[in-house]
Amino acid sequence: MLTEKKIKELELKANHIRQSIIEALLPAKSGHSAGPLGMADIFTYFYFHALKHDPKNPDWADRDRVVLSNGHICPVLYASMAHAGYFPVEELKTLRKLGSRLQGHPHREWLPGIETSSGPLGSGVSQAAGMALADKMDHGQTATRRIYAFLSDGELQEGNSWEGIMFAGKYKLHNLLAIVDYNNIQIEGYVDDVMPLEPLADKWRSFNWHVLEVDGHDLRAIDEAVEHAHTIFEKPTVILAHTIPGKGVSFMERNYKWHGMPPNAEQAAQALDELKKAEELIKSAQ
Amino acid sequence: MINPKLKLNPKIWNDDVEQAPIRKGFGTGLLAAGEADKSIVGICADLTESTQMHLFAEKFPERFVQVGVAEQDLVTVASGMAAMGKMPFTSSYAMFSPGRNWEQIRTTIAYNDQPVVIVGSHAGISVGPDGGTHQALEDIALMRVLPRMIVLAPCDSVEAKKATMALAKLKKPAYLRLAREKSPIITTEETPFEIGKAQIFHETDGIAHVGVIACGALVHNAMKAAHKLEKEGVRVKVMNMATIKPLDTAAVIALAKECGAIVTVEEHQIAGGLGGAIAECLAGSIPTPIEFVGVHDEYGQSGAPLELIEHYHMGVSHITDAIKKVLDRKG
Numbered sequence: 001m002l003t004e005k006k007i008k009e010l011e012l013k014a015n016h017i018r019q020s021i022i023e024a025l026l027p028a029k030s031g032h033s034a035g036p037l038g039m040a041d042i043f044t045y046f047y048f049h050a051l052k053h054d055p056k057n058p059d060w061a062d063r064d065r066v067v068l069s070n071g072h073i074c075p076v077l078y079a080s081m082a083h084a085g086y087f088p089v090e091e092l093k094t095l096r097k098l099g100s101r102l103q104g105h106p107h108r109e110w111l112p113g114i115e116t117s118s119g120p121l122g123s124g125v126s127q128a129a130g131m132a133l134a135d136k137m138d139h140g141q142t143a144t145r146r147i148y149a150f151l152s153d154g155e156l157q158e159g160n161s162w163e164g165i166m167f168a169g170k171y172k173l174h175n176l177l178a179i180v181d182y183n184n185i186q187i188e189g190y191v192d193d194v195m196p197l198e199p200l201a202d203k204w205r206s207f208n209w210h211v212l213e214v215d216g217h218d219l220r221a222i223d224e225a226v227e228h229a230h231t232i233f234e235k236p237t238v239i240l241a242h243t244i245p246g247k248g249v250s251f252m253e254r255n256y257k258w259h260g261m262p263p264n265a266e267q268a269a270q271a272l273d274e275l276k277k278a279e280e281l282i283k284s285a286q
Numbered sequence: 287m288i289n290p291k292l293k294l295n296p297k298i299w300n301d302d303v304e305q306a307p308i309r310k311g312f313g314t315g316l317l318a319a320g321e322a323d324k325s326i327v328g329i330c331a332d333l334t335e336s337t338q339m340h341l342f343a344e345k346f347p348e349r350f351v352q353v354g355v356a357e358q359d360l361v362t363v364a365s366g367m368a369a370m371g372k373m374p375f376t377s378s379y380a381m382f383s384p385g386r387n388w389e390q391i392r393t394t395i396a397y398n399d400q401p402v403v404i405v406g407s408h409a410g411i412s413v414g415p416d417g418g419t420h421q422a423l424e425d426i427a428l429m430r431v432l433p434r435m436i437v438l439a440p441c442d443s444v445e446a447k448k449a450t451m452a453l454a455k456l457k458k459p460a461y462l463r464l465a466r467e468k469s470p471i472i473t474t475e476e477t478p479f480e481i482g483k484a485q486i487f488h489e490t491d492g493i494a495h496v497g498v499i500a501c502g503a504l505v506h507n508a509m510k511a512a513h514k515l516e517k518e519g520v521r522v523k524v525m526n527m528a529t530i531k532p533l534d535t536a537a538v539i540a541l542a543k544e545c546g547a548i549v550t551v552e553e554h555q556i557a558g559g560l561g562g563a564i565a566e567c568l569a570g571s572i573p574t575p576i577e578f579v580g581v582h583d584e585y586g587q588s589g590a591p592l593e594l595i596e597h598y599h600m601g602v603s604h605i606t607d608a609i610k611k612v613l614d615r616k617g
Contacts, residue, residue, distance in 0.1 A: 065369075108398050115369060117398045120389050123362045127394060130366020133351065137327070137372075160390065163359035 002223045006049070008282065010219050013083065014044040015279045018248045020079040022271045024092040024102075025262040031096060031104065034245035034258040035152065036076035038183045041217045042241060046148065047080040050226055055085035058113040064145055065115050065131050069124020070152035070181070071105035072260070077114075078102050086113045122158025124149050125178060129168040132176035132236070141174070141233060149178040154186035157195045162207070168236045169208030176236040177229045178209075181216070183245040185256035204238050216241030248275055287516070288509075289489045293476040298506075299513060305468040308503060309407045311443035312464055313338025315450025316375055320346050325373045326454055329353060331360045337377035337407040337464070357383045358390050364402040365394035373401055373457055375450075380406030380422035380463060388428055396432045401457040403450075404429075407464040409439075410502065410553030411581065411598055412591040414467065421586040427558025429461040430531050436460035436481065437531040439552075439560070441505035442472045445528060448479035456481060465553070467591045469503035472526075484534035486541075488512040488524035496609045496616075497541040499525045500551035501560050504579075504600055508551045511605035522609060530560055538567050542574040547616040549608045551579040553600060575615040577608035 002010070021036045047053075052064045068077050075095065082089045087101070094100035101111040105119030116127055128149035135143040155161055168176055182200070184191045191197060201211045210232045214221040222241070229237035245259070246252025249271040252263075263271055288294050297303045320326045320342050328342045329351040343350035351367075353359045357378055364374035376383060384391050384404060395402045409422045429437045436458055440446040446464060453460050472487065473479075484499075488509050500508040505526050512522035525541055527534070542548055548568065550561035561578040568574045581598050595601055 067366075116365070117393060120393050123358070123365075123390055123394055126359045126362035127366035127369070130363035130368075131370050132366075133363070134327075134367040134370035134372050137348065160358040160362065163353070163356035164362065167353055167356070167359050167363060 002049070002220055007219050008285065010044050010048055012279065012282050013048050014040045015275060015282060017044055017076065017079045017083055019272060019275045020082065020089060020092050021075045022263060022268050022275070024075050024079065024095040026265065026268040027093050028096040028262055031075060031262045032072045032260050033262060034185060034252055034255070035070070035073035035181065035183065037249060037252065038216070038243040038245045038247045039073055039076045039181050040247065041219060042179060042222060043076045043080040045219055045222050047084045049223070052146070055081070055113070058086060062145060065128070065147045067116055067124045067128040067131070067147065067149045068106060068118055069149055070121060070155050071118030073152070074106045077106065081113055121152070121155035122160035124151055125161055125164030126167060128176055128178070129164050129171070129173055132168070132173040133171050135175055136171070136173065143175045145175065147176045149176065151178055151180045153180055153182045153184065153191050153197060156180070156197055165204065165207045165209065172234060173236045174233045177226065178236065178238040180238060180240050181243055182240050183243045185245045185259050187259050189256055201240060208235055210235050210237040211240065212237065213240045213242065216243035217247060248278060250274060287489050287491065289486050292478065292485060292487065293474050294487060295471050295474055298470065298472055298509065304471045306443040306471060307466060307468050308440060308443050308446045309338045309464040309466060311440065311446025312405060312450050312462065313341045315447035317341045317345055319451050319454035320349065323373065323454060325371060327351060327367055327372045327374045329360055329364050329374055329376045331355055331357050331378040331383065333378050333407070337405060339377045357387045361387050361390045361402065361404060362394050365398060365400045368400035368402050373454060375403045375405055377405040377407060379420065380409035380425040381420050384425055384428050384461065385422055392432055395459045396435050399434065400459065403453045403460045403462055405462045405464060408466040409463045410465055411586045411594045412465055412467045412503065412553060414591040414594060415588045417588040418585040423555045423581050423586065424558070425463060426530055426552070426554050426560060427562070430558065430563060434459060435531065436529070437463070438481065438529055439463040439501040440528050441502060441526050442469060444471055444473045444475065444477070445479060449528060452479065452481050463502065465503050470506045472506055472509065479528070482529045482532050482534055484537035485526045486523050487526045488522065490521035490523055492521060494521045494523040494545045496520070496547045496549060496613055497523045497525060497545040498549045498551060498605065498609065499527050499538065499541070499560065499564055501527045501530060502553050504551045504553055507600065507602050508605055510602045511609060514602065515606055515609060520609065520613070527560060530563055533563050533567055535567050538564060539571050542568050542572050546574060547612040548574050548576045549579060549605065549612055550576060551600070551605055554580050556580045556582055575612050577612040579605055579608050
């Protein structure tokens with residue numbers, strides 16, 4: 001269970017990661033804003049609490065595995081990795097530039113700590129399921145490495161997603177935990193308009209998954225869900241994390257137009273101003 | 287004449303030459319490789335027996351994975367398993383894998399540099415009665431265009447076994463093309479095999495007039511065409527190009543230099559296949575007249591395998607015609 005102190009620490013870290021996301025997107029002049037900001041709390045929770053990893057030794061064999069299926073939210077992955085010590089925070093400003101290790105969508109070969117290249121949607125569950133099955137083949141129920149698959153809601157419109165979900169259900173992959181960023185936006189609008197997913201929890205359940213739902217900004221709730229998932233040995237678990245796209249930047253929140261757009265200089269300044277004010281509030285509450 | 291150095295099947299010209307499906311060599315090869323290497327896993331999309339993966343699955347059920355009719359899942363699960371240190375072989379029909387799941391192969395295996403062997407069985411027109419929907423004539427092109435993808439199309443069952451075992455050791459992203467129908471055994475256990483190495487199966491007494499470069503079961507037709515023309519005084523070398531990528535460019539250029547005229551033979555579309563690879567190689571080094579035997583920008587249909595090979599102009603007579611035509615062009 002997270003202590004009050006730890007929660008405050010994570011909240012502050014998430015705020016810094018949000019600031020880094022804005023600072024990376026500004027010089028990049030392209031990229032995705034809403035998804036990364038919305039997932040900042042969850043990524044902070046994993047990279048600074050739940051994940052078994054060693055930023056100085058990214059190939060450590062016993063590490064947990066992170067599969068980011070919706071590669072386009074990589075600014076939050078990169079910012080979390082940089083703050084965790086995988087590479088200098090300053091390097092975030094090379095995002096999407098020629099020769100940068102921080103490709104527009106993650107590239108396994110170029111950046112240590114990336115488990116798989118991603119971008120084209122819908123392939124993450126299957127890859128994570130393959131990892132989980134390989135580990136189970138060798139270690140059975142005692143497999144202790146956790147395989148975490150981070151997915152978007154929009155990519156659940158891909159057939160490949162459901163092939164992977166069906167597969168993981170068949171092989172009862174207890175060591176696999178999927179986290180769906182349920183923010184209800186995609187490029188062209190609200191998921192519910194473009195191609196509704198509901199009843200989403202029922203869909204996962206009918207594919208033989210254990211389903212949990214949380215507020216994706218409530219660190220305590222996220223922690224409880226992840227801890228609970230570790231106790232489920234009969235099937236894989238999915239956490240449907242309800243998030244606010246653009247969370248923390250008032251003019252981006254809930255607006256699907258920020259799915260695939262970076263801030264301009266003025267917008268970035270306003271975003272950073274808001275985030276710095278939020279940072280002061282978090283600090284003063286400590 | 288048959289190249290004596292390669293210890294090919296001496297019964298190659300006989301009507302009763304032994305025959306076996308190329309896919310069978312994959313089945314026995316995977317079983318042998320699986321015995322030697324515990325990291326090998328077999329993953330199949332509901333075609334275990336027809337792709338001959340059942341031999342492995344029966345011997346090593348704990349290392350066999352059944353994904354059902356889901357080819358996108360097939361290769362992405364394989365990528366994930368490879369990331370954890372396994373050496374996966376995936377099998378389905380070529381029409382479905384790589385036919386249906388090309389992007390997943392590109393991103394999660396080739397771009398991602400994961401050692402997965404994609405086995406596409408039932409490739410080519412010789413699938414026969416199943417018809418055009420099931421005749422993969424584009425798979426070599428689909429796989430050859432991917433950077434770092436290794437592409438193999440063995441000429442018989444014996445070579446397919448060696449190719450499978452070599453790929454199991456190589457541990458790189460690769461595509462292995464197999465055929466359904468029985469075809470003549472050209473090589474023997476003693477015939478050397480190396481990925482990336484072309485071999486002259488049909489030699490000539492003196493400088494050859496034409497070089498034929500072939501892959502898959504049609505290597506046998508190419509051999510017969512060369513044998514027939516030998517009696518007419520036309521000297522034809524036949525090169526078995528089991529590895530289409532990386533192409534043995536040194537061997538191709540040497541053959542073109544010697545002959546000055548090339549014919550390519552494949553059970554595939556002319557565009558993007560073996561012929562395309564040879565044309566790209568020679569156009570950039572020593573431009574040489576080439577005739578292409580294969581399928582010319584059309585789909586197949588139902589029919590008996592040999593009937594289809596003739597109908598779509600890949601028979602022995604079509605190869606001899608192409609040889610004569612390229613000889614004329616050579617002038």
